[in-house]
Amino acid sequence: xxxxxxxxxxxxxxxxxxxxxxxxxxxxxxxxxxxxxxxxxxxxxxxxxxxxxxxxxxxxxxxxxxxxxxxxxxxxxxxxxxxxxxxxxxxxxxxxxxxxxxxxxxxxxxxxxxxxxxxxxxxxxxxxxxxxxxxxxxxxxxxxxxxxxxxxxxxxxxxxxxxxxxxxxxxxxxxxxxxxxxxxxxxxxxxxxxxxxxxxxxxxxxxxxxxxxxxxxxxxxxxxxxxxxxxxxxxxxxxxxxxxxxxxxxxxxxxxxxxxxxxxxxxxxxxxxxxxxxxxxxxxxxxxxxxxxxxxxxxxxxxxxxxxxxxxxxxxxxxxxxxxxxxxxxxxxxxxxxxxxxxxxxxxxxxxxxxxxxxxxxxxxxxxxxxxxxxxx
Ligand SMILES: [Zn+2]
Numbered sequence: 001x002x003x004x005x006x007x008x009x010x011x012x013x014x015x016x017x018x019x020x021x022x023x024x025x026x027x028x029x030x031x032x033x034x035x036x037x038x039x040x041x042x043x044x045x046x047x048x049x050x051x052x053x054x055x056x057x058x059x060x061x062x063x064x065x066x067x068x069x070x071x072x073x074x075x076x077x078x079x080x081x082x083x084x085x086x087x088x089x090x091x092x093x094x095x096x097x098x099x100x101x102x103x104x105x106x107x108x109x110x111x112x113x114x115x116x117x118x119x120x121x122x123x124x125x126x127x128x129x130x131x132x133x134x135x136x137x138x139x140x141x142x143x144x145x146x147x148x149x150x151x152x153x154x155x156x157x158x159x160x161x162x163x164x165x166x167x168x169x170x171x172x173x174x175x176x177x178x179x180x181x182x183x184x185x186x187x188x189x190x191x192x193x194x195x196x197x198x199x200x201x202x203x204x205x206x207x208x209x210x211x212x213x214x215x216x217x218x219x220x221x222x223x224x225x226x227x228x229x230x231x232x233x234x235x236x237x238x239x240x241x242x243x244x245x246x247x248x249x250x251x252x253x254x255x256x257x258x259x260x261x262x263x264x265x266x267x268x269x270x271x272x273x274x275x276x277x278x279x280x281x282x283x284x285x286x287x288x289x290x291x292x293x294x295x296x297x298x299x300x301x302x303x304x305x306x307x308x309x310x311x312x313x314x315x316x317x318x319x320x321x322x323x324x325x326x327x328x329x330x331x332x333x334x335x336x337x338x339x340x341x342x343x344x345x346x347x348x349x350x351x352x353x354x355x356x357x358x359x360x361x362x363x364x365x366x367x368x369x370x371x372x373x374x375x376x377x
Pocket of ligand 1: 310
């Protein structure tokens, strides 16, 4: 039976995939990048501005929202889409990763994760069932199964134990998932840097059956080469007719390399967090706008960019805003970075459609490695 949550694979170019997700909250052209809206807001962006960047789907963080303002309260207010005025698709994480990294005294057992809120110290428990319920209260378009994200480095025996616990949690998450037309739930492949464990995890999750699959536990310190090796050890065991999501990635060059291997969805705090610390992503690589070389530079950050910072403002002005700690500096650089990421994804989608992915990826890589403009004057 159709769940109304559809993924259509439109075209392949090598292993790269051009596809489309159709959900209860609209379509997502893939490969796609999801800006991170941690606490019901993509920091420094209004929902209108976010839409104008080209983003079609955003990510919300279950852990933050369940603690404040609370999932039940958001449900009473009509769900996260209405609460934050983002009508498009929203993917929520399961909360597990942040419980284990942010909460106090997190203890993992077969039942779930017991922890203390980092806000008020309240003793709480996140189980696969509760994580799934919270995401339904938030009205997440895409719900993630609760998993344990293994730390890195990690012994193979520990990674195996943890991955199998995540599989048992995935079964419980699936059983708790309320099927609604146009909504989906993704399972998460674990297994650290061990190809055999990754294969086992991917096959077992496929046997449970989800609307999509995520690759988790990567980009945690293992480095890009090992990350790509693990993608190659995982993706062939996932069904081609379902979307694949690489969690927490990443830098532009990592996204390009992962799309080349068949990943459809990405999320990362890099463009938004960097925007608040004076780092701008451009076709010519990362520009640190705090650097004194920009203090009297009348040129835009990137003359080809359509964002408000580049259309009418100079590097000198952005430099001044960031040096002076002005809120507008963080807003403009966040906006610019999100436009850069969305334009990158659009370029990759076009390249796959035109079956020129390898050439376009190589050209983008050369531009990124080529570095910024020479200093002005
Ligand atoms: Zn710009």
